[in-house]
Amino acid sequence: MSDTPALPPDRILSGREEEMRQRAAGIVEELARTIRQFPAEAEDLDLLRDAAERLGALFLLVIAGEFNSGKSAVVNALLNDTVMPEGVTPTTSAIHILRYGPSTNEVVGIDGIVEHTYPADFLRDVNLVDTPGTNAIIREHEALSQRFVPRADLVLFVTSADRPFTESERQFMTEIRGWGKKIVVVLNKIDLLRNDEEIAEVIEFIRTNSVRLLGLEPQIFPVSARLAREAQTSEAPEERERLWAASRFGALEEFILSTLDEQTRIRLKLLNPLGIADRVGGRYRAIAAERLDLLDRDLQTIERIEQRIAVFESEMRADFTAYLSRIEAIVYRMNERADRFFDRTIRLGRVFDLLDRERIQREFEQEVIADTEQQIDAAVAEMIDWMVERDLRLWQSVTEYIDRRQLDRHQDEVVGESGAQFTYDRQALLGAVARRAGEVVEQFDPGREAQVIAEALRGAVTQTAVAEVGAIGLGAAVIALATTAAMDVTGILAAVTVGGLGLLILPARKRHARELLRRRSVELRERLAEALSDQFDREVRRSTARVRDALSPYATFVRTERDRFQRLAQALEAVDADITELRRVLEG
Known part of the structure; x- marks a missing residue:
């Protein structure tokens, strides 16, 4: 089962965008030609080939983070529906790909990747991937997750407010950064904190350590996916409004559904193979x-x-x-x-x-x-x-x-x-x-x-x-x-x-x-x-x-x-x- 669907026929790149796409593809192809003379590892050639192919695929948004950080809850809140299973144990034990479809459906591929279709409009332009926890007990699931990261055009990294920026998260974010990926941090479960001061303190902790340890200052969205889902399912308008405001989920939703527009997605998609090429090229330069x-x-x-x-x-x-x-x-x-x-x-x-x-x-x-x-x-x-x-x-x-x-x-x-x-x-x-x-x-x-x-x-x-x-x-x-x-x-x-x-x-x-x-x-x-x-x-x-x-x-x-x-x-x-x-x- 393919996980790199082509752009729909009505998605036509502008002349400049097509020129940039061809330049990016040419760089990847030249790098592949060069490293074959070492000779290259098959895995590296596969990464470059996949990167070139994905230039013609839909935007790929990958959700990553430790288990029980609420990744699945964030996905469900974005979809306004319970699509992904949630729980206090590692419930997401495989890669899940969400794509647009006229109806809800689920198929398990021969490689263990679970493909979902769901009639959400933003999935017409974006494929969303939910990964196993970075600290999952079953280590092969973590390896599968890390191998999937290079394909991402944007990584939504979910961390929990009660244990933000753990050692395993820092290591995983370093790995993501090494691929040249844009990282957006979602600070979930802010409802566990007592007040805005504590939320601001945790945000500053994440920002400071990101700059110090990773050399980047990521965009951080503090949310409560649980409160967002309660707001979405509440029948009382006032209660729904209160819960939605308390969840702060609106800013993340706005970013995913509006700010991450077509031009931004195209730019990030073109940057993706460059990050992969930089990573692979750096290894062979070494x-x-x-x-x-x-x-x-x-x-x-x-x-x-x-x-x-x-x-x-x-x-x-x-x-x-x-x-x-x-x-x-x-x-x-x-x-x-x-x-x-x-x-x-x-x-x-x-x-x-x-x-x-x-x-x-x-x-x-x-x-x-x-x-x-x-x-x-x-x-x-x-x-x-x-x-x-x-x-x-x-x-x-x-x-x-x-x-x-x-x-x-x-x-x-x-x-x-x-x-x-x-x-x-x-x-x-x-x-x-x-x-x-x-x-x-x-x-x-x-x-x-x-x-x-x-x-x-x-x-x-x-x-x-x-x-x-x-x-x-x-x-x-x-x-x-x-x-x-x-x-x-x-x-x-x-x-x-x-x-x-x-x-x-x-x-x-x-x-x-x-x-x-x-x-x-x-x-x-x-x-x-x-x-x-x-x-x-x-x-x-x-x-x-x-x-x-x-x-x-x-x-x-x-x-x-x-x-x-x-x-x-x-x-x-x-x-x-x-x-x-x-x-x-x-x-x-």
Whole structure:
């Protein structure tokens, strides 16, 4: 059974009213389109759809308040008939909708809503809803009442003079106010108060607390629905007049039947979807803000990790230069010893010694090579250990950053369940990075890592320098090249000397030998530096690439979602601006 009947055919909106109606409908539709991208809760979409549909429905006046506040009595007094049941217990246990009909009738819908028809003229333009008490014992009735409030174009809130503005009433009125509804307060049962001073005191109490707690000053009608019904049923004119005056019901009746004219009803009806849109839009603006705050902190974490990678690369390069200089210095000192060796060995006094190539080679190895091989291997091993340790520290820092982000998981639940897929995806990707970092740290084998790097370094150097040396140590590869170069030089000098030309050309040949060795030394150092640098660069790229590969899906998600929620936040702000502007026009 529909509870949103269309306007009767003779109700035609003016051109301006139709324009305002279309603007309101457009705002609601745009908001619905926007929040679907979160995605939206089905309940919120239903509220917006219902709000748009109700723009073409009759004015909806909702009666709310605690049970035994006299809501049903107020309705009966407005109808001048006993239509709704009254009593001291919660007699209204369901939603009751009163509509115009040529005769009195009552039908219970499949949703438990009771529909009444009654031949009261004001019901031609207004649907009246009587709700269960806000403090009803049966809690589902209260929930039904609260779900119905968003549909109201005007809320008539009934409070009892003997317990005005109770805590449950304040909470319920706050809920109503949150939907942007216009609230009119009916202070019923004023006949329980002793005089006008007490009535005025209660009215002031309600007004003061409404302003203080709700930020609004509602219109307040003090009435006695009981005296009004007694006046309506009294057969004595004087008694009827006295009771009616004492009931003060005339002012409320005038408001409902006359002051609440067509123009006012249309204005309130157009404001109704704006209130709903404001409420729903505000919720999703909060969701977007929470998501953006979370994503901004995620992005900061990613940026910190990127900064940590940049620092890692910078520090690695700076420290590598020191290691490279240390290794080059070892080769340089070996070359200095070689210079001294040639000065002492290649001279006329040792001409016959130069004929003994094996002896010269032994002396060269003892005096020039010495422990150069061990020094180079030790320096390279130390460099490798340093690279392995720094790689581990990089992963440990990533683990620490991600662990701190995982502590923020509770933030995902702050804004409700909208975007549950977002929460799931983010946590899954964050967890994937955490697991990857944890696995690397837990399974990190320094010995194995060092061996991989050492083999790669040795291979790079031997391929660059002396491919024939095979799988030997890095220092041995360097020494092999140096020794080969030195022996070539001594062999040439020996041949020249034996040829009898030593007295004439030995000094020149010695200079030539020194220059040749120095060129070979420079070539050796350059080849060694190039090989080490290339392999070092590959290792640094490998280390950072592994971190970035692990981080990449999470980083892509964060940046993509941040851009998406920024667009959604901007769209929601635009809708909010449209709501504010249209509300200003309607209320101006």
